[in-house]
Amino acid sequence: MNKQVAVPTIELKNVSFDYDSKTKVLDQIDLTMPQGDFLGIVGPNGSGKSTLVKLILGLLSPTAGEVKLFGQPVTAFKQWNRIGYVSQKANSFNSGFPATVFEVVASGLFGKAGLFKWLNKKDHAKILRTLDMVGIKDLASRNIGKLSGGQQQRTFIARALVSNPDILILDEPTVGIDSESVDRFYELLEHLHGHLGISILLISHDIGVITNKVSQVACLNKKIHFHGDPKDFTHNQEAILSTAYGHDVRLLEHSH
Numbered sequence: 001m002n003k004q005v006a007v008p009t010i011e012l013k014n015v016s017f018d019y020d021s022k023t024k025v026l027d028q029i030d031l032t033m034p035q036g037d038f039l040g041i042v043g044p045n046g047s048g049k050s051t052l053v054k055l056i057l058g059l060l061s062p063t064a065g066e067v068k069l070f071g072q073p074v075t076a077f078k079q080w081n082r083i084g085y086v087s088q089k090a091n092s093f094n095s096g097f098p099a100t101v102f103e104v105v106a107s108g109l110f111g112k113a114g115l116f117k118w119l120n121k122k123d124h125a126k127i128l129r130t131l132d133m134v135g136i137k138d139l140a141s142r143n144i145g146k147l148s149g150g151q152q153q154r155t156f157i158a159r160a161l162v163s164n165p166d167i168l169i170l171d172e173p174t175v176g177i178d179s180e181s182v183d184r185f186y187e188l189l190e191h192l193h194g195h196l197g198i199s200i201l202l203i204s205h206d207i208g209v210i211t212n213k214v215s216q217v218a219c220l221n222k223k224i225h226f227h228g229d230p231k232d233f234t235h236n237q238e239a240i241l242s243t244a245y246g247h248d249v250r251l252l253e254h255s256h
Contacts, residue, residue, distance in 0.1 A: 006035045007071035009167050009199045010056055015065035017051055025051050027222045029065070035166070038193045038200045040214035040230075042207050044245050047221040049203045053171045056201075057085060070166070084108075084160030084168045086153070088175045101147070101155050102127060102140040108159040130162045134188060150181025154188065161192075167199040168192065174206065182206075186213050207237070219244050 010033040017026040026048045033039050043049050054060040055067050058074045067074040070082065105127050106119060119127075131137040134154045139147065144155060153173055160168055170189075174182045190213060192198050204210045211217055217233040219226040225244040226233055233240060 008032045008068070009035050009037065009070060010201065011068040011071075012052075012055070013066045013068075015055065015062045015067060017048070017055060017060065017063050024222060026055075026062075029220075029224055031218060031224060031227065033199065033201065033216075036197055036199055038189075038202070038213070038215040039218060040202045040204060040210040040216070041218045041220055042204060042210065043220040045205075047244075049220055050171055052220065053085075053169060053201075053203060056169065057083070081163040082166045084157075084163070084165035086156045086160050086168070086170045086173050088172050097145055099144050100140065101131065101136060101142050101144055101158075104144050104155050105130060105158045105162055108162040127158075127162055130158045133161065134158045135184075148181065149177040150185060153177060153181075153185060157188070157192075161198075165198070167201065169201045171203045172205065173202070174204070182209075186210075189213065207241075211237075221245065 010031070012029050012031045015026060015029040015031075016024070018024045029052070041049055041052070051060065055062055056069070056074070058067075058077065061075075069077045070079070106123070109119070109123055109127075128137060128140065131140055134157055136151060136154050136158070139151060139155075144152060147155065157168070157170075157173075174185060177185065186209065189200060189202070193200050193215075200214075202210060202214065211230040211234050214230055216228065217226065217230045218224055219233070219240055221244040226236075226240045
């Protein structure tokens with residue numbers, strides 16, 4: 001019997017994008033993310049990382065090439081509950097927003113239940129289990145605006161996880177978060193990937209940290225300059241980053 005090959009979670013074939021004919025944002029991107037992968041994408045500011053995420057989420061259409069999710073063209077993809085998304089919320093969230101942690105996480109079910117449907121007992125239990133999973137069940141009744149940046153990010157991860165997605169996409173999720181919360185945040189991602197088997201796509205500027213956490217690294221600056229094992233990236237990273245950034249790069253050791 002032939003073993004069935006798993007369909008990639010994300011697949012980009014010869015994808016390019018530009019906002020106008022003079023500004024090439026992404027150029028001929030080929031990138032495949034297998035199911036169960038923990039992929040970290042790094043690159044300088046303005047390298048096209050957030051644009052790449054928007055293309056994957058179907059928020060932008062490529063100028064050329066094709067984006068697929070679970071084997072389907074993104075233009076035809078309908079199962080958006082399979083994808084959880086967390087953006088740079090902690091750095092820009094309105095602290096006066098009148099909602100509890102429980103309510104914010106519950107909003108992650110609205111796409112399935114309908115915005116005005118009352119939550120049933122199973123929904124309540126699911127929300128509390130998800131909050132417990134990310135370590136903030138005790139904050140369920142707290143106003144979201146009263147939380148620390150790290151606690152807010154855990155809330156948004158819980159919101160993304162409550163619909164049981166197959167992949168979690170995070171775009172610079174640690175911006176504005178203190179270093180202690182960042183460490184706990186990465187521990188949470190390792191748990192979600194290692195124990196729950198969730199695929200994770202992490203966009204980050206923190207090269208030194210994520211290369212110790214992810215299973216694959218991609219270096220992006222309009223083009224893919226590297227995609228492979230973190231150990232290979234670490235061994236050759238000064239040369240890779242110098243090519244990607246367009247100038248010599250010297251790395252400095254630092255810790256949280």
